[in-house]
Amino acid sequence: MKQKQVIAEEDFLYLQVSEKLENQIEHSVLKIGEKLPSVRGLSKEQGISISTAFKAYSDLENKGLIEARPKSGYYVKYVPKEYPVAPVIGHEHKDPKKVKVDEMIAMVYENLRAEDVVRLSLAVPAPELLPAAKLNKMMAEALRRSSDSCTGYEHIQGNTLLRKQIARYSFSWGGSLTEQDIVTTQGCMEALFFCLKAVTNPGDTVAIEYPTYFGIFNVMQSLGLKVVEIPTNIGTGPDLNYLEKALDKMKIKACLFVTNFNNPIGSCMPEENKKKLVKMLAAKEIPLIEDDIYGELYFGKKRPVTCKSFDKKGLVLLCSSVSKSLVPGYRVGWCIPGRYKDVILKLKLMHTVSSATPTQAAVGLFIETGRFDLHLRNLRKALYTQCLRYTQAIAEYFPDDTKVSSPQGGYVLWLELNKKVNAFDLFQEAMEYHISVAPGQIFSTDARFENCVRISFGMPFTKEIDQSLKILGQLVSKKIKGR
Secondary structure, eight states, X not given: OHHHHHHHHHHHHHHHHHHHHHHHHHTTSSOTTOBOOOHHHHHHHHTOOHHHHHHHHHHHHHTTSEEEETTTEEEEOOOGGGSOOOOOOOOOOOOOEEOOOOHHHHHHHTTTTOTTSEETTOOSOOGGGSOHXXXXXXXXXXXXXXXXXXXXXXXXTOOHHHHHHHHHHGGGGTOOOOGGGOEEEEHHXXXXXXXXXXXXXXXXXXXXXXXXXXXXHHHHHHTTOEEEEEEEETTTXXXXXXXXXXXXXXXXXXXXXXXXXXXXXXXXXXXXXXXXHHHHHHHTTOOEEEEOTTTTOBSSSSXXXXXXXXXXXXXXXXXXXXXXXXXXXXXEEXXXXXXXXHHHHHHHHHHTSSOOHHHHHHHHHHHHTTHHHHHHHHHHHHHHHHHHHHHHHHHHHSOTTOEEOOOSBSSEEEEEOOTTOOHHHHHHHHHTTTEEOEEGGGGSTTOOOTTEEEEEOOSOOOHHHXXXXXXXXXXXXXXXXXX
């Protein structure tokens, strides 16, 4: 028992030292090329063991912030402050319109499972980051515990254990729920579909942010809805002043926003903006559908709260799933629909009857055992490291005028390239090298963001990834030079 306690203390110490050095690098206290103390020197300086000092340096090296030079020691390699400037999303007024599903989306994702393609276009965790073996054990345990081996229909509202665990997790984002507040779905997209259908009719207008995930356009189109696009600030999310003016000028039936780590630009609404948004919509009795699928994937010390935590009228319908945080293939999602719960249950009964029993039970058990907490800690650490490494490679290989986002969570980087670069043309050329990126055109209703691309850092940074980013940078440079 004492040995385990010592190991836990050492882990805590190395992270403390690593964070302290990272902060000094970020604020240029330690500059590029500067030599760091030796492992033994850091050990004496910080009053820690040599193994703890080595682990601290290894953590910084994995993040691409320092480098070990043979027979010389450790040196500062890269300063986050030197990252390319974040792109700015322009404010351009657009009237409500019927959503068009561009053929480009189909082309980008037709090779979704091709083994020979480096899929920088796919915003999901790499298989090696997922606890497959432990999930298999939980599935077997769920089948063993079930009186009918999970062969029967699940309760219409969803697996009770899973809903209890989701309710427990709501405490981390400011929620206070019970299992009765939650309805499970087949992934987050079904949750969004049910919520939109519950609060709108065909022909209604819904406010969404732009750029935004193209799957949202597909849902809008299937329901016969129009959209008004609200420009999004890359640091603070939807422009609430723009939204307020739009609400005064036109009849908006509902809003749908990804409030934490928006896909594709990674924006996260500050807490005060979330409060303001909920208050603004509540005053007009307008429902807010909140997509919080990336909320658990934060890089900081604290999970960002949700708009749902400020909801006093039951007008916020929160949607999420474990597709981005644990297991995409299980299709386990849920919504917390507030005053619209009865409508959602009727819609679920009409469309799917119930959600899949085995996968819900397995995920419920996985969370209950505490394994989800441990997995999330490891996943967040891996994603943060990968985000730094990808950004560093982009800064090294892409032209100097490239602008890139600096997300504090999630899976994606948003790049604004030189105006001479057409992102879809870049995608097609990159595919000749078996590299897939997501062109900016697919993240708006009318193919805007022609010189932007989204790159996912869901895969661990390898030589193959490094080479792929280098090729992309070379292709961009050639386009700028007109070759």
